[in-house]
Amino acid sequence: MNVIVCVKQIPDPAQVGSLDPTDNTLKREGKLILDESDSYGVEMALQLVDTAGGGEVGLVSMAPNDEMSGLRTALAMGAAKAVLVSDAELAGSDALTTAKVLAAAASRLGDIDLIIAGTESSDGYTGTVPEQIAEVLGLPSITFAKSVAIDGGTLRVNRQTEAGYDEVTCPLPAVVSVTAGVVEPRYPSFKGIMAAKSKPVEKVTATDLGVTPVGWAGAGQQIVEVAAAPEREAGEIVEDDGDAHLKIVEFLDKLKVI
């Protein structure tokens, strides 16, 4: 059972981010960390391989400046190897280009039974890359998985819906996007961290993968304007003169939540 996980390395959300004023993209200089929403995918992949009793977890990531800190975290958790696509030409790539790059990178890791991705990244939030990877590779795609099981050559997924979940199956190989909180990601152990530095990471460029054009040249989108989110308005304060409960009920009724 060989599982590939798409992992994004993002600026630390605990630090205040900033946009590049020339092209309105998020500045991604310096150290990047493993997107927490991808740590669930890594954990799920490790569990699936463990349950299968063989195989390994491979990683694909696209990041500027040969950045590997986030990849090392995923390798420390237990992934076996990685392909890192790092190329100045990739700056400005849209979701579809990213999907083409990651799909090509995944193909370098040998036979694939399953590709796992988070439903969306915590910095870009386009939420479309997993399905695009499936399309590029001609594989079935299941989204919003809250649990994943392998049954022979079949992928069984409980797919999160607004009302609950659907039970969905498809043949392997396939691409599945997993929701946050689906499993409890493990902490990398000391041994895992020490082992991670010697695990193979293949560095490639978009040209190596044969994906062109990329970056702004290949993007079907541009960011024309960025506006600050409106300030949150102050809430309504209800003074309790003995009838506060009625006012709260009225307020909730107005919101149509009761």
Place this chain on the structure above:
Amino acid sequence: MSWELAEEHEAFRQVVRDFAEKELGPHVARWDEEHHFPVEAVQAMGDLGLFGIVFPEEWGGGGGDFASLCVAIEEIGRVDQSMGITLSAGVGLGANPIYRFGTDDQRSRWLPDLVAGRALGAFGLTEPDGGSDAGATRSTARPDGDDWVINGSKAFITNSGTPITSVVTVTARTDDGISAFVVEAGTTGLIVEPPYRKMGWHASDTHGLTLDDCRVPDANRLGELGSGFRNFLTILDDGRVAISALALGCARACLEQSVAYANERQAFGGPIGRFQGVSFALADVAVAVENARNLTYKAAWLKDQGRPIGTAAAMAKLYSTEAAVHATRVATQVFGGAGFIDETPVSRFYRDAKILELGEGTSEIQRIVIARALGLPQD
């Protein structure tokens, strides 16, 4: 020359910090209040590999360096001093003597569980009548056939009475001097006294021990007869660096929390951090933290280079622990009345810090070690 830890050290630091904040942080105040020793938390630290960092992989360890252990103790201690000392003592006093002085038979019997954090070991050196004067050990071990029969008392023994304590290594006087024996938990004649009522380290496990005709086979003798005192002095050197790391975690926590509070707390029309009475005191603590960090990791580096660390360990332990006590005084002063109630962590750090100046050699003992290295005449 470099002043930076390796990239792997920093990656490991981040993991231990996340673990400590998420898995220990929410519970620390309750453990302190209830004097509760959290077995599950200790074993989670074991799963993270913290108890095995410095031991070779053949015994289940991580094959890492001493600096990595210091990183772990510092980060755990930054959130909970009790779990920091549990880790420090579990590695340095529990597993380390068996690894350093044990035979392969003894290592294979006891080390794997200690290294994995499934079990804890303790080290019974201190006696009610002899703390710093460890050479004055009164406990005795007399041979009886293939066994040794041990009698005596031990005081202030960390990790000696937890539900997962597997062994206590005790020193006792034999015909050849001071020797060491591994006593397994539950051995007849090993009496674990009720836990002490302590000023701090409430979630750490500390007991007095009584050895009453406690019989162990010669297979449990650790090292050559008469080598116990010499061996344990080297163990204590490592332990002093570990305590220095623990003190560094304490001082850092106090500095970080005081700076945050001084930015938030409003008085006389603004945050109190704008007053030099506060800001200068915190500037001094920042210098002390930096010094403690440099002394701690310099000593750890010397150890990892295989160089002598006696004086460096004493200097680090002396400076860092006194810096920690000072930092807790400043922090509780910055917090004012809020620093005196147990709802604020600085109150707990204040109570936890004092022991740092006492355990693993008092500040006075460290000064003796340093003075001796200066070539001054000894008494």
